[in-house]
Amino acid sequence: xxxxxxxxxxxxxxxxxxxxxxxxxxxxxxxxxxxxxxxxxxxxxxxxxxxxxxxxxxxxxxxxxxxxxxxxxxxxxxxxxxxxxxxxxxxxxxxxxxxxxxxxxxxxxxxxxxxxxxxxxxxxxxxxxxxxxxxxxxxxxxxxxxxxxxxxxxxxxxxxxxxxxxxxxxxxxxxxxxxxxxxxxxxxxxxxxxxxxxxxxxxxxxxxxxxxxxxxxxxxxxxxxxxxxxxxxxxxxxxxxxxxxxxxxxxxxxxxxxxxxxxxxxxxxxxxxxxxxxxxxxxxxxxxxxxxxxxxxxxxxxxxxxxxxxxxxxxxxxxxxxxxxxxxxxxxxxxxxxxxxxxxxxxxxxxxxxxxxxxxxxxxxxxxxxxxxxxxxxxxxxxxxxxxxxxxxxxxxxxxxxxxxxxxxxxxxxxxxxxxxxxxxxxxxxxxxxxxxxxxxxxxxxxxxxxxxxxxxxxxxxxxxxxxxxxxxxxxxxxxxxxxxxxxxxxxxxxxxxxxxxxxxxxxxxxxxxxxxxxxxxxxxxxxxxxxxxxxxxxxxxxxxxx
Amino acid sequence: xxxxxxxxxxxxxxxxxxxxxxxxxxxxxxxxxxxxxxxxxxxxxxxxxxxxxxxxxxxxxxxxxxxxxxxxxxxxxxxxxxxxxxxxxxxxxxxxxxxxxxxxxxxxxxxxxxxxxxxxxxxxxxxxxxxxxxxxxxxxxxxxxxxxxxxxxxxxxxxxxxxxxxxxxxxxxxxxxxxxxxxxxxxxxxxxxxxxxxxxxxxxxxxxxxxxxxxxxxxxxxxxxxxxxxxxxxxxxxxxxxxxxxxxxxxxxxxxxxxxxxxxxxxxxxxxxxxxxxxxxxxxxxxxxxxxxxxxxxxxxxxxxxxxxxxxxxxxxxxx
Numbered sequence: 001x002x003x004x005x006x007x008x009x010x011x012x013x014x015x016x017x018x019x020x021x022x023x024x025x026x027x028x029x030x031x032x033x034x035x036x037x038x039x040x041x042x043x044x045x046x047x048x049x050x051x052x053x054x055x056x057x058x059x060x061x062x063x064x065x066x067x068x069x070x071x072x073x074x075x076x077x078x079x080x081x082x083x084x085x086x087x088x089x090x091x092x093x094x095x096x097x098x099x100x101x102x103x104x105x106x107x108x109x110x111x112x113x114x115x116x117x118x119x120x121x122x123x124x125x126x127x128x129x130x131x132x133x134x135x136x137x138x139x140x141x142x143x144x145x146x147x148x149x150x151x152x153x154x155x156x157x158x159x160x161x162x163x164x165x166x167x168x169x170x171x172x173x174x175x176x177x178x179x180x181x182x183x184x185x186x187x188x189x190x191x192x193x194x195x196x197x198x199x200x201x202x203x204x205x206x207x208x209x210x211x212x213x214x215x216x217x218x219x220x221x222x223x224x225x226x227x228x229x230x231x232x233x234x235x236x237x238x239x240x241x242x243x244x245x246x247x248x249x250x251x252x253x254x255x256x257x258x259x260x261x262x263x264x265x266x267x268x269x270x271x272x273x274x275x276x277x278x279x280x281x282x283x284x285x286x287x288x289x290x291x292x293x294x295x296x297x298x299x300x301x302x303x304x305x306x307x308x309x310x311x312x313x314x315x316x317x318x319x320x321x322x323x324x325x326x327x328x329x330x331x332x333x334x335x336x337x338x339x340x341x342x343x344x345x346x347x348x349x350x351x352x353x354x355x356x357x358x359x360x361x362x363x364x365x366x367x368x369x370x371x372x373x374x375x376x377x378x379x380x381x382x383x384x385x386x387x388x389x390x391x392x393x394x395x396x397x398x399x400x401x402x403x404x405x406x407x408x409x410x411x412x413x414x415x416x417x418x419x420x421x422x423x424x425x426x427x428x429x430x431x432x433x434x435x436x437x438x439x440x441x442x443x444x445x446x447x448x449x450x451x452x453x454x455x456x457x458x459x460x461x462x463x464x465x466x467x468x469x470x471x472x473x474x475x476x477x478x479x480x481x482x483x484x485x486x487x488x489x490x491x492x493x494x495x496x497x498x499x500x501x502x503x504x505x506x507x508x509x510x511x512x513x514x515x516x517x518x519x520x521x522x523x524x525x526x527x528x529x530x531x532x533x534x535x536x537x538x539x540x541x542x543x544x545x546x547x
Numbered sequence: 548x549x550x551x552x553x554x555x556x557x558x559x560x561x562x563x564x565x566x567x568x569x570x571x572x573x574x575x576x577x578x579x580x581x582x583x584x585x586x587x588x589x590x591x592x593x594x595x596x597x598x599x600x601x602x603x604x605x606x607x608x609x610x611x612x613x614x615x616x617x618x619x620x621x622x623x624x625x626x627x628x629x630x631x632x633x634x635x636x637x638x639x640x641x642x643x644x645x646x647x648x649x650x651x652x653x654x655x656x657x658x659x660x661x662x663x664x665x666x667x668x669x670x671x672x673x674x675x676x677x678x679x680x681x682x683x684x685x686x687x688x689x690x691x692x693x694x695x696x697x698x699x700x701x702x703x704x705x706x707x708x709x710x711x712x713x714x715x716x717x718x719x720x721x722x723x724x725x726x727x728x729x730x731x732x733x734x735x736x737x738x739x740x741x742x743x744x745x746x747x748x749x750x751x752x753x754x755x756x757x758x759x760x761x762x763x764x765x766x767x768x769x770x771x772x773x774x775x776x777x778x779x780x781x782x783x784x785x786x787x788x789x790x791x792x793x794x795x796x797x798x799x800x801x802x803x804x805x806x807x808x809x810x811x812x813x814x815x816x817x818x819x820x821x822x823x824x825x826x827x828x829x830x831x832x833x834x835x836x837x838x839x840x841x842x843x844x845x846x847x848x849x850x851x852x853x854x855x856x857x858x859x860x861x862x863x864x865x866x867x
Contacts, residue, residue: 066758066759066761066808067758070757070758070760073755138758139755140755144715144716144754144755145715146714146715146716146732147715147716147755147756147757151714152681152714152715152757152836154833237731237732237733237734238732238733241733242733243716243731243732243733243734244731244734277617277628278624278626278627278628279627279628279629279630279631280630280631280632282631282632282633282634283632283633283634283638284632284633285633286633286638286642308718308726308727308728308729308753309729309731309736310710310728310729310731310734310736310737313660313664317657320653320656321653324649324652324653325649327645327649328642328645328646328649331641331642331645332638332641332642334606335606335638335641336638338606338609338610338613339637341610341613341614341617342613342617342631343617343628343629343631344613344617344628345617345619345622345624345626345627345628346613346614346617346618346619347619347624348614348618348619356610356614359610360607360610363603363606363607363610364603364607367599367602367603368599370595370598370599370649370652371592371595371596374591374595374652374653374656375656376587376588376591376656376659376660376663376664376726377588377591377592377595377656378726379588379663379725379726379727379728380577380585380588380592380722380725380726380727381577382727382753383718383720383727383753383754384753441574443574444573444574444575445574446574447574447575447576447577447578448574448578449578449720449722449750451718451720451751451752451753452753452755453755453760454751454760454761455760455761456761457761462573462574466574505624506624506625
């Protein structure tokens with residue numbers, strides 16, 4: 001099986017080394033471009049985060065000005081969400097969906113290429129905002145009117161921000177439709193819904209959610225743009241508009257977006273935990289259907305971001321109950337993952353470390369979410385650092401930790417070389433420790449009354465102590481990211497990474513059936529799928545056959 | 548070995564932090580409440596904390612124990628664990644149990660809710676209007692008196708706040724006197740407090756409202772009923788010009804009007820003349836928000852008189 005097909009099936013370089021990437025419609029190359037681009041944007045958003053932490057390390061600091069602090073916080077939030085987490089997950093999905101379902105490529109390869117280039121363009125437009133007249137957008141990632149209206153945000157930064165999000169929305173929408181069509185129609189023989197890898201379940205759900213909620217964002221952004229440049233007044237109350245309308249429209253998109261950013265990661269974790277526990281996933285159906293449950297309820301919880309808008313106790317109660325219900329399918333997943341490790345043969349390689357770290361941190365983020373769902377408590381902690389801590393436990397401790405698990409797990413498949421385990425472990429521990437140092441004290445800061453998005457503070461004592469710990473933690477995390485960069489450089493540039501065999505982890509799913517990296521057409525043949533773990537079935541067959 | 552070392556470092560840091568935190572209120576619970584709504588919020592917080600802490604210990608404990616207990620050690624990767632595909636009864640159990648816990652938490656919230664959202668019955672609550680502005684808080688008392696950034700209230704009386712905004716979204720937040728409520732343009736939201744002791748309570752705007760968001764601090768000064776009456780009938784009006792300058796103008800133009808984010812105004816005669824200052828306060832200009840769009844002529848007069856007496860230094864060399 002371990003035939004090196006690289007020489008047998010050379011990549012067609014007819015358009016040259018660079019050009020072949022520019023014109024490619026191969027899902028694997030598009031996936032890799034997505035992932036690498038998102039990693040570059042991750043560095044950009046990370047620098048913004050470090051600048052904010054440096055500014056907040058001690059009281060009355062002057063590293064950033066007030067204006068640039070607001071620009072930086074807007075840029076950090078927007079780019080981490082729209083340029084990093086969502087697209088890197090689209091990258092994984094692009095790379096893995098056809099391979100996992102035994103297909104030749106995505107259903108619409110050209111549309112797929114379009115999605116990527118639209119994403120890159122959106123990123124460039126967002127970055128261009130820094131050079132707009134009047135400076136970059138500085139109304140925060142949710143850009144509430146009337147602050148984002150021209151009266152209070154003159155200049156073109158906000159317009160660049162709207163344009164960038166519009167472009168990114170188109171990119172995501174095209175990608176989502178592509179995933180749905182591919183998964184519905186192109187699964188290999190024998191791969192029924194109940195034999196689909198859980199990652200595919202997650203991507204199907206992620207794509208459906210994107211299709212449902214992105215139009216709401218587009219509508220909100222279009223109205224905002226018309227307000228700004230078309231003299232309408234959708235959100236201007238003194239001319240008959242409603243600011244609360246924007247809050248509803250934005251969060252109808254904004255909350256499902258959180259699940260859009262975490263469901264595919266749930267999928268990755270559901271692949272990685274069983275492989276490194278040497279066991280099947282505990283409760284396949286529960287994990288698959290809880291994904292759908294989370295997606296459904298995620299459409300009914302948006303106003304928990306608006307508990308302080310004064311919607312009334314009736315509405316607040318509804319959104320509290322729906323937000324609490326969503327904790328149930330999420331809890332089911334966590335318990336199923338932990339049960340999967342029970343009595344396993346746990347391989348604590350780097351992907352597994354990140355996956356276990358994900359469970360530990362995401363659980364914490366889920367539990368702090370219960371305080372926020374209980375709206376009277378939310379009235380106290382909303383818009384403080386408590387929320388900042390919570391959302392980072394979910395989005396960094398959750399999404400980003402899971403994404404690193406995925407990167408270490410699938411890197412050998414994508415690039416044909418194993419990332420270094422020793423550096424990988426350094427990367428994990430620096431990230432894990434740095435993360436907790438950064439964000440654990442922020443819960444306390446929030447309860448002490450430190451509100452979000454202030455560029456400085458005047459209290460010494462505990463405020464200063466917690467902020468200083470947080471800043472030190474962010475530095476440790478940054479060191480972890482540098483180790484990761486060194487690992488990539490060592491593996492891919494210096495070619496010191498060990499060559500990967502087809503299936504280095506003894507995994508369960510079809511992408512490990514082909515070579516590492518796979519040939520352009522993916523598979524010579526695809527085995528008939530008789531369970532959710534076709535590769536394990538194959539290994540067992542081979543073991544049973546007489547030599 | 549390295550892992551043990553890391554654990555050690557983490558544990559030490561955690562201990563050190565806990566030590567520092569225990570020395571003060573710590574930030575492990577919301578701040579000491581001084582109003583019934585804040586008090587009930589804290590009770591709800593403790594209940595949720597109890598349940599979540601127990602779940603946290605159980606789940607993370609199981610995770611850490613399984614990692615330690617079932618780690619691969621010297622076993623080969625090919626060695627598989629038992630091929631368990633699930634256990635329906637167990638899974639139903641851990642689906643139902645969270646539902647029960649959440650139902651209990653929800654019930655506690657609903658029990659605490661009336662004490663948080665509804666002001667206690669009172670024959671004459673004091674109704675004060677709070678208006679969020681870029682970048683200050685303006686308060687209007689029942690007798691029409693106004694004050695800036697500093698809200699005076701009598702102890703042990705229900706104060707009903709009608710919260711509004713004239714420009715962008717702000718959020719009213721005094722941690723010790725209850726939760727936040729947004730000040731949304733075009734809308735009036737209500738919140739309340741009933742301070743249980745004399746003192747000063749601090750808070751600040753909690754919704755990003757522009758460049759000086761951080762400077763939008765508020766103080767609630769709770770006094771005896773008699774002092775409150777004195778304040779609203781005399782002191783507030785006398786101090787208005789000064790508080791307007793220091794709370795509104797000085798944020799951008801400096802405490803002496805010598806400029807900062809905004810231009811120097813101490814040499815600009817416009818600040819001494821209500822006729823020329825009124826349009827600017829009402830409408831703002833390029834970078835200046837319409838800070839005085841809700842101000843009465845008396846308020847503007849108080850400002851110009853204060854400026855004339857204390858800020859205006861004559862049309863000097865620095866221009867204006």
